[in-house]
Amino acid sequence: MKFYLAKISKVFGHNRNSFNEELDKIFESINSRTYEDILIIKEKQMFSAKSQDITQAQKCGFASGVGISSSDVSLKASSSGDFSETVQSGEEIKEKFSEILLQFFDPKSILTQIKNLLSKIGIKYVFICLDDFSEIDKDAMEIFVDTIIAPLNNWSDGYFRFKIAAYPSRIYFGDIDPSKIDQIKLDYYDLYLSNHVRDIEQEATLNISRLLTSRFNYFLDKDPASFFDLSKNDISDYYKVLFDTTSNVPRNVGWILWYANQSSVSKGSLITLKDLELAAEKYYTDSLEVFFSQNKYMKESFDEKLEKYHLNELLNQIIKMSKKNKTEIPSLNSKVFESEKSRPVTSHFYVKKEMEKLLNTLELNFFITKYNEQKDKDGKLIVFFFLNYGLCKKEDINFGRGTDRKYIVQRRFDYSDAIKECIDAAKKIRCNACGSSYSMDKLNILELYHMLCPECRKGVCEIIHVEVELPTVKQEIQLMEFDLKLLNALRIDEPQFASLLAQDLDCHYQKVTKRAQFLETEHSLLMRKKETLYREYGERTYYYLTDKARNIYFSKFAPQSIEAD
Template sequence: MYTPEDKENFFNAVESLKKYRRADLVDEKGKNLLEVLYTDLLPNDHILKKSLKDNTTYLVGRKGTGKSTIFLRIEQELRKNDNYLPCYIDVKTVYESAQTEYINLDYLSEYLDYKSLQKYLIERSFLQSVLSRLIVEINIRSNSFFQKVLGVLGETKAQKVKAQLEALKNKIEDNELLKEIEIPIIKSIALKRKNLTENTQESQKQTGGDFKVGVSEKGVNSTLGFTDSEANKDAKRSLLEQESSFSSVFMQVFQIKSFIQDVKEILSELKVKHVVVLLDDFSEIEDKAIETFVDVLLAPLNNWSEEFIKFKIAAYPNRIHYGKIDPGKIDVINLDFYNLYSEFDRNKMEEGAIDFTKRLLEKRIRHFTGKETSDFFDTSKISIEEYYETIFQTSMNVPRIIGYILSYCYQSKIIYDKKILKSDIESAAQRYYEDKIEPFFHKTTFSLLAINEKINILQLRDLLNKFVEKLTEIKRRISNAEYSGESYIISLPYSSHFHFVPEFEKFITTLELNYFISKYTEMSDKDGQLVSIYCINYGLAVKNNLFWGKPKGSKYRKYFNQRPFNFSPAIKDFLASAKNIHCINLDCNQTFTQDQIPLLEFTNYQCNKCGSQVITEALADEIQIELRLIEAKDLLPSADISIIMELASQNRPLIAREIAEELDLSSQSIGQKNKMLDLKKGLIKRNKYTNPYSYELTDLAKNLYK
C-alpha cells in the first residue's frame, strides 16, 4: 500500500514535529526549511508578526507549544534587517553551568557564611555568564556584518570593533577587576548584619521578647515566637531588607549602565540600532534565580537602554517575574489553547484550534510526502475533519505532542501498510500519557527536592486520583440513568471535564503545567457564578475508560457546567484535609481556613491576633511514610532522574542526542551526567565501543527506580 519512500517520508514529517528547542529543520542538502514549514497558531502569521514588534515580549506557554520555533523564526526575520542584531541565550543551560562551574572566591568567605556565600557565587556566576554569553552572541552575529561594512569601515576598523567586544567580555570575566568593586560592598553588608544582630539581642533583653536572629553556618536564621513589639517587628523588617541586599551588590559589581553604554557605542560602528535578546527556557531555573535575574539584569537592560536592547522571553504560565519592567509596556503572547483563543471568540475556540491542527499537518505532510493527510488516515467511516478534531483533543494543540502521537501511530499502523484509525490515535494518546506525563510523580519521589515540596507535589497526585474517581462515578451514574435531564445520554456518558471557582486555580497549576489537566474555558454555572472549566488529559481518560468531550449540538453547549461536574466542594475538602494553616506562635496557635487566605495574603501572612508569621504545613502521613522508605543515597537531581526514567521507558540503548531531544537538555550535558551516574552511582552503563557512546541502565538502576 505504501512504498518504503512513503513510510520514510511520513516518519520524517511526524518526527519533525517532535523537534525541540534549537533543532533546526533542514533538508538532505542542509537547507533550512523552517520558513517554508512554519505554521502559525493563528492565521496570517499573527503570532509571529506580533512577536516581531519592537516591544519586549513574553511568549507564555507550556512545554512543546512552539516557543523555541517562534524564536527561530524571529531570528530569521531580524537577520534580514541590518539595523537589528538577534542574540539567543539558553538561560537554563547557562544557569546549570553556573551551578557547577562557579569559582570559589575565598576572599569573600570572611564576610559571608557558607550558605550565603554559595548562593551568592552561583548567582554571581550566572549573571556573569549571561553577560559574557551576550557579548559572544553579539560577536558571532556581527561577523556576518563585517563583509558588508568592510567597504565602509575598512578592515582595520572592523577588527577594532571585534577587539572592543572581546575586551568588554574579558572585563566581565575578570574576577580580579570585579573584586575591587565587590569587597567594599560585601564588607558593608556584613557590618550591617553584625549591627542588626547586636541591636536585636539588645532589644530582646530590654523587651523580654523571644525573637532570635543570627548568622550561622547555615546562613541567616530567625525564630519567631514573640508578642507584637515594635522592636521585634523592626528587626524582622531589617532582616528581610538585608536578605534582599545582594541584588544591589550585583547591580554595582557588574555596572549595568556602563555595560549598556559600552555595547551601544561599539555596535554603533556597525549601524546596529537594536539588539534583540531571545531568552529561552527562562522559567526552568529556580524561583529566586528568576527574580535576581530579572531585577539585576533584565529590567535594567530593558529600562535603561533607551530602546536599544529589547527582550523576547520564553516562559511558563505562572512562572513569570516582571520586577521593575512596566507590564503596560510589554506584550504577553499566550500560546496555550484557552489563553490564546479566548482572546478572540470564545464560541469558536475549538474551531480556531482545529484549524491550526489542520494547517500544521497538511503543510508538514504535503511537504515531506507529496501526499495529502487523508492518504494516511482511514476515512471510510469518518471524515478527515473528525481526525483533525481528535488530534486536537488528544494534544490540546501542542505541536510536540501531535508529533509523538502520530509517531506512535506510525509504529502501530503505517509501517504495516495500514491506515490510521481514530482508535489508533486514542491508544497513542494513552501511551504518550503513560510514557511521558505519568512518570512525573515517580521522578518527584526520587528527586532531591525539599521534603515539603515533594509532599505538595505528591498531594496533587492524590487530588488527581480524586478527580478521576469522581469522573468515573459520574460516568457510572449517567450510564445507569441516575441523573435526570436531557443533557445526559446513557449511551454516551461523557465525563472528562469539570469546573470549580477560579480561586482554586492557583492550587492546581503544577498539574496543568505538566499536562495532567488543561484549562478549557470559562462560563457561568447554574447559579450564575463564574467558573473555570478544566479537562483531564485525553490519554488519562482513555486509560480509565472515560468518554472525553461532550455531546454534539447547541443544546449541549453548557454540558460542562452541570451540577455533577462541580468540583469546588471536592477541592475545598481536599485542601482542608491536606493543609494546616496556622500561626507559628505557640502561645497563639490560631488556625485559618482556605476562605481566609485572601486576608492572609493582604497581611503578608501575619497573624491578625499576635502579628507572628502564618505558615502552611502539609498533612500527609502516608506520603511521608512513602518518602521515608527511600534511602537518601538513592535520591538524585531532577535531571538525573529524568535520564533514568527515559532509559527505563526504552527497550534499547540510547545515545546522548536521543536522550537530549526528549529531555530538553544538551547532548554535552547528558554525556557529563551519564559519566557521573556511571562512575559515582553505578546506575548507567556506558557502551564505549559505539561511536558516539550509547547508554543503558544497570541492574541496580532497574531495581531501584522501577
C-alpha cells in the same frame, strides 16, 4: 559574548578592523581594575531581649575601595558587622547592621558602549531568547532577573529585547514593570480568547491542521491525509482527536504521532483513530504519570515530596468524582442525560473561579486542561476543565462533554466542594506569630493583604502541608529529577545518543553527556556503545539502560527484570 560579536564583524567589509578595535577597547575596560564608591547593602536586625522576636529591615550607605576582578566578570560578596544598642521602656533592643561589600562592574556603561558600536554597523535591536525560564529554582531566578535581565531591559531603552518562555505564574519580574511588556499566553484557551475567537475549540483544532500540514509538507513533502486511514473517518475527525489528546500543545502532538507510528505506519499500515487513542494512553503512562509514580526516587526535600503526594490525592479525588458520575448517570431521569445514558461522558468538570489557582500545578503538568469559563445561574464565574485523554483511557472514563449544551453545567459536574475538602485535608494556612489557622479558600483574601494575619495583625500567614507517612527508598538510589527523566527517556526509546536525548529533555546535549557520565560511573545505571546504527547519523555514542536501572526505577514497566544489587 566577545566571540559572537567578532563573528558579526565579518559581514561589514572595510569597517571590520575599526569594529574589532572598538570591541577590544570595551573588553579591555571590563578587565581593567577600577575603584569607585558603590552602594552597600546594610541589613538591620532588631533583637528584643524580652520576647526573643527578630525583625529585619534594610538601610543603605556608601563606602569606597571596591574594585573589579581582573580575571573574570562576576559579582562577588563578603560581609562584616557593625553594632549599635538602644534601650526603650526598660526593654533592651539591639540593632545589628550587616554590610555586604560587592566587587562589581558597571553594566550600564558596558551596554551603552556595545549599543553604540552595534548601532554604527546598522543593528537596530538585539534580541535575547530565553527558553524554559521557569525550570530554574526560584532563588536563582530572582538573582538572574535582578542582576542581568532587569538591568538590560531597563537601561538599554529597548535596544536589548528579551523573548522569555515561562510557565504561567512561574516567572519573577523584579524591577521590570509588567504593564510595559507584552505577555503572550500560549495555552489555547487564553491564546484564542485574547484574539476574540468565538469557538475556541474549533480554532484550536484548525491550528492542529495547519501545524501538521506545514510540518508534513516541509519534512516529508506529503499531505498529512496520506498517513491516516480515511476509509471510515474524515481527516477532520483525526484533527479533532489530536486536539482532544494533546490540548493543542505541539510537543504533545509529536509524541502522540510518534507512538501511533510505532503501531501503524512503521508496520506498513495507516494510522486509525484507535491508534491515536492508544497512543494517548501510552504517552500518559510513560511520560506524565511518572510525575507521581517516581516521586519516591526524587532527591527532593520532604516538603516537595509531600506536596506531590497531596497533589496526587487531589487528582485521585477528581478521578473518583468522574467515575461516580459515570456510574450514576444511567439511572437518572433528567432529559439532559437522556442521550448519554448508554455511554456517559464524565471527563469534564468545573469549579468556582477562586479555586482555579489550586489546580494550576495539575494543569501545568497536563493532567487537566482549562477550556472555558462563564457565569453560573447566580452570576458567579466558574472555570471548566477536562481530564487528560490518556488518563481517561487508562481509568475507563468516557471522554466528552455531552451532546446537550446544558449537560456539562449540571451541578453534579461542579467539583468545587470535593476539591475544597481534599485541599483542606492536605493544606492549612497558619500564622507564624499567633498560630491561627485558616482554610485554603481564604488564600485569595489573605494575598490581598500580603498574607498579614487578620487575627493578630503582626504575623505572616504561611501555607503548610499536612504531614503524612510517605513511601521511602534508600538515599543512595535517590536521583535528581533530570537524571530520572533521562533514564525514563531511554526506557521509552532505547538506544539514543546525546543530541536525540537533549531534544526529548529540552536541554543542551552537553548536559545530557555530563549527567549520563555520572549515571554510568557513579551508579552503573547506563552503559555506552560507540556504533553505527543509522547511516544518516554515522558512528555515534549510544546510551543503553542497565538491568539495574530497569529493576530499581522501572520495575512496573519491566517486571521480568532481575533483582538489583
